[in-house]
Amino acid sequence: MKQILTVLIALMVFALVACEGPAGPAGVAGQKGDTGTPGVNAGFVYFEGFKDSLRCASCHTPDADTTKFLLARRLEYESAGHMEGTAWARGINSTTCASCHITEGYLEMARGNYVSQATKTYGNGTPPGCFTCHSPHAKGDFSLRKTDAINVKSFVAGAPDVSFNVGTANTCVTCHRTRETSPMSPIPDPTKTAATDSIVITSNRFYPHYGVQGQILMGEGGFEFTGYTYASSYHTTLANAKNIQCADCHMATPVVVAEGKAVAGGHTLKMGYFSSSTDTVGSVNVAGCRDAACHASDITANTMTRPNFEKYRTAQQDVEHGLDSLRTLLINKGWLVASSNLANASSSKPLVIKPAYKAGALFNFFFLEHEGSHGIHNTKYAKALLDASIAELNK
Numbered sequence: 001m002k003q004i005l006t007v008l009i010a011l012m013v014f015a016l017v018a019c020e021g022p023a024g025p026a027g028v029a030g031q032k033g034d035t036g037t038p039g040v041n042a043g044f045v046y047f048e049g050f051k052d053s054l055r056c057a058s059c060h061t062p063d064a065d066t067t068k069f070l071l072a073r074r075l076e077y078e079s080a081g082h083m084e085g086t087a088w089a090r091g092i093n094s095t096t097c098a099s100c101h102i103t104e105g106y107l108e109m110a111r112g113n114y115v116s117q118a119t120k121t122y123g124n125g126t127p128p129g130c131f132t133c134h135s136p137h138a139k140g141d142f143s144l145r146k147t148d149a150i151n152v153k154s155f156v157a158g159a160p161d162v163s164f165n166v167g168t169a170n171t172c173v174t175c176h177r178t179r180e181t182s183p184m185s186p187i188p189d190p191t192k193t194a195a196t197d198s199i200v201i202t203s204n205r206f207y208p209h210y211g212v213q214g215q216i217l218m219g220e221g222g223f224e225f226t227g228y229t230y231a232s233s234y235h236t237t238l239a240n241a242k243n244i245q246c247a248d249c250h251m252a253t254p255v256v257v258a259e260g261k262a263v264a265g266g267h268t269l270k271m272g273y274f275s276s277s278t279d280t281v282g283s284v285n286v287a288g289c290r291d292a293a294c295h296a297s298d299i300t301a302n303t304m305t306r307p308n309f310e311k312y313r314t315a316q317q318d319v320e321h322g323l324d325s326l327r328t329l330l331i332n333k334g335w336l337v338a339s340s341n342l343a344n345a346s347s348s349k350p351l352v353i354k355p356a357y358k359a360g361a362l363f364n365f366f367f368l369e370h371e372g373s374h375g376i377h378n379t380k381y382a383k384a385l386l387d388a389s390i391a392e393l394n395k
């Protein structure tokens with residue numbers, strides 16, 4: 001029986017091989033396979049954790065890294081105002097300063113643990129660093145941590161807040177904006193024009209903090225006296241179309257090196273720099289300005305001495321002259337202290353200005369001092385604010 005079966009099977013196999021029919025239609029897809037084994041978590045408890053399967057050496061190979069240039073960027077960043085300056089320490093032991101002045105406060109604000117700027121008090125802290133703007137361990141790349149729209153609070157009565165939504169520049173403006181809780185009270189009001197309207201200023205800091213770059217770039221935030229027009233430069237058109245970022249100008253490559261130190265461009269965040277320790281003239285890194293759609297035809301080198309830059313289209317020069325004139329007028333009125341460049345006011349000796357709206361000229365002086373570019377961010381707006389302020393003080 002067993003033999004017959006063997007012969008039968010052999011015959012069947014033979015028959016199959018001998019007269020193979022045409023191939024049948026393709027079968028249906030098989031079932032999905034098992035998911036692979038999970039990636040390995042590095043297992044460290046560190047700041048905000050590590051992304052699964054992160055390969056440490058893809059970033060931590062300083063000598064061989066010609067892709068991300070991490071060590072190079074670290075060295076550039078040593079020259080950034082964030083690291084060279086001392087203001088970061090103001091974020092320590094202070095509830096209202098931490099979210100912009102130290103990494104630890106910024107992180108918690110960015111994660112939404114605190115509404116806008118209010119954070120807790122940190123007894124320890126570090127200057128803004130790589131992990132402020134990026135989140136390389138948790139994300140595994142160098143995309144920016146925070147790029148959502150930023151509300152910049154207005155400190156001029158009747159003027160709306162600015163919703164700043166330009167792109168990577170949003171990261172900068174999370175800090176480079178007015179403070180939510182400002183010592184500035186009362187705020188100036190363009191409608192208070194009656195001779196009897198008065199404003200009583202009780203602090204020598206008649207400004208809503210230093211970082212007004214986001215506002216001026218958008219052509220907002222200054223005190224706009226009624227009866228004047230306030231145009232903006234092409235930089236504002238570009239910003240509105242999300243076509244210019246702080247980084248396009250401030251982080252332009254190639255990086256400028258002087259005396260073995262990165263001094264401008266890239267992660268130095270710097271435009272202006274000195275070409276040596278004995279240089280008293282200074283230069284500006286204009287590499288970013290030379291973009292094909294911008295100043296490619298009239299700027300022919302990546303750097304320019306400061307005097308040449310000031311004369312370039314006379315933009316900086318005009319704004320500086322205007323700012324000097326405004327300053328002199330304010331000092332002559334007794335509103336500004338020449339030695340400190342602060343308002344001539346304190347809680348014990350308040351400054352009373354009548355009609356109240358004229359305090360806008362003092363506000364504009366600080367606004368334009370603090371935007372820091374001598375008008376380059378938005379020349380037309382800076383000039384318009386200056387001209388109106390000067391005209392009103394001369395009335």
Ligand code: HEC
Pocket residue numbers: 042044050054055056057058059060070074129130136137140141142
């Ligand atoms: C996507 C890039 C990237 C990857 C991948 C990466 N790191 Fe980092 N890591 C950084 C950067 C950037 C810094 C900050 C460097 C600096 O401050 O100069 C840093 C800093 C560190 C520090 C120093 C922290 C301190 O406070 O001094 C340690 C430790 C560290 N990384 C460990 C690791 C380990 C372990 C892995 C792998 C599990 C890893 N990193 C993967 C980018 C990365």
Ligand code: HEC
Pocket residue numbers: 080081082084085086087088099100101102106128132133171172173174175176246247250269270271372
């Ligand atoms: C965590 C908050 C924070 C972020 C984010 C931030 N900055 Fe700053 N920035 C500061 C503070 C605070 C200072 C003042 C540092 C000092 O004087 O000690 C400063 C200073 C600067 C300076 C130097 C100013 C000077 O007068 O020398 C430049 C330029 C600058 N920032 C550009 C940028 C750019 C560009 C970005 C975005 C790519 C950015 N910052 C993002 C907080 C921040």
Ligand code: HEC
Pocket residue numbers: 087090094096097098099100101117174175176177178179180209210211212370371372
């Ligand atoms: C909204 C974010 C923000 C908050 C909140 C904030 N700062 Fe700042 N601060 C900045 C930025 C940005 C700069 C640098 C601006 C620049 O250089 O253009 C700065 C600059 C400074 C400077 C240097 C000014 C100078 O002389 O150039 C001091 C001092 C300072 N801040 C103190 C404080 C203190 C104190 C607090 C809390 C009471 C505080 N800041 C809260 C963003 C902030």
Ligand code: HEC
Pocket residue numbers: 068069070071073074075077128129130131132133134142143144168171247267
């Ligand atoms: C003040 C904010 C800020 C800080 C601090 C900062 N970066 Fe950046 N970084 C940027 C911006 C803005 C870009 C350009 C990003 C873009 O255009 O998408 C960038 C780009 C990069 C890139 C290139 C990413 C790419 O895809 O090409 C690397 C790498 C990098 N940063 C590393 C670092 C390291 C390392 C540190 C610390 C030494 C650091 N960054 C600190 C803002 C910052």
Ligand code: HEC
Pocket residue numbers: 169172173176213214217235244245246247248249250270271272273284371372373374376377
């Ligand atoms: C169109 C190019 C351009 C853009 C865009 C731009 N800046 Fe500037 N910024 C400049 C120039 C030019 C200066 C003046 C540099 C000088 O005179 O040394 C300057 C000056 C500054 C200063 C004063 C400190 C310094 O280095 O002298 C700060 C702070 C600053 N910019 C921050 C920002 C921030 C934040 C943004 C984005 C909201 C921004 N800038 C966008 C060109 C630009």
